[in-house]
Amino acid sequence: MRQPLVAGNWKMNGSRAMAKELIEGLKAGIGEVSKARMAVCPTFVHLPEVASLLEGSSIQFGSQDVCDRVGTGAFTGEVSGEMLKEFGCTYAIVGHSERRSLYGESDEFVAQKFAAARQAGLKPILCVGETLEEREGGITEEVVGRQLDAVIELEGVEALADGVIAYEPVWAIGTGRTATPEQAQETHAFIRGKIAALDAEVAGKVQILYGGSMKPDNAAELMAKPDIDGGLIGGASLKAADFLAIGKAAG
Structure with missing residues (x-):
């Protein structure tokens, strides 16, 4: 049985004060979430604050991105998976649509980030999905399949x-x-x-989250579907009450 996962992507939002208030709110209400695993992905600069605030809590945390290189080196501005792991990160988001569209990350580059995160002992959260033009063109499966294939070809299913x-x-x-x-x-x-x-055992294990504007009022209906194992939450993850409500909606 796959445990639901509800992960919050804070994107480029927050301050130290906001992080403290939000995390304290989540810790106060996490006992009411009975089934789902909860996680937050703040900005890189807020990770130390969040790590400290979450010490001893069941709420996990991760990063919004990771370097495609392993180890250390002359890669100005990058943060390696090993560095993130040292801070206690469990997850690293890779291939978010904003990284693909705004910063030109290719399927192959995203696959390299997936591999680097995995090698560092992180759980990469691989984002896949289509634009409106691609959906209206009837090529959703072609696009999503191509994005998955890049990882499968590099790392194996x-x-x-x-x-x-x-x-x-x-x-x-x-x-x-x-x-x-x-x-x-x-x-x-x-x-x-x-x-x-390619591998029925892997398919049965892997968590597949929905990341398209999941909110408290639609979370239960979405997560009731047999292949939806939770959510990658944007705006609603910035409000403790909303984020917890989504977690409780998992059952």
């Missing part, structure tokens, strides 16, 4: 068991639009089926 997949329809992020539970389930089922064709 077995590597997916060491990570998490987050399906994020780009057209439903920050737009107020949300894929219907049926639309989300359809793509989640495609992802799991694609993996199952």
Whole structure:
């Protein structure tokens, strides 16, 4: 049985005061979340603060990105997986749609980040998803399949068991639009089926999160679908009450 995971992507938001207030709010209410694993992904600069605040808590944390290189070296501005692991990170988001679209990260580059995070002992959260133009063009599965193939070709399908997949329809992020539970389930089922064709055991284990504007009022319906194992939450993760409500909606 796959445990639901609800992970909050803070994006480029927050301050030390905000991080403290939010984490304290989450710690105060986490006891009411009975089934889901909860995690937060703050900015790099807030990771030390968050790590300290979460000490002794069941809430895990991770980063929003990771360097594609392993170890140390002359890579100005980068943060390695080993550094993140040393701070206590469990997860590292790779290939978020904003990294792909705004910063030109290719499928192959994202796959290298997945590999680097995994080698450092982190659980990469691999984001995949299509734009509105791609959905309307009927190529959702082609796009998502290509994004998955980049990781599978580099690391092998077995590597997916060491990570998490987050399906994020780009057209439903920050737009107020949300894929219907049926639309989300359809793509989640495609992802799991694609993996199952290569390794049924891995397909049964891997958590596939929905990352398209999940909120307290639609979380339960989305997570009731058989192939939706939780959510990668954006804006709603910045409010303790909303984020906890999504966690409780997992059952």
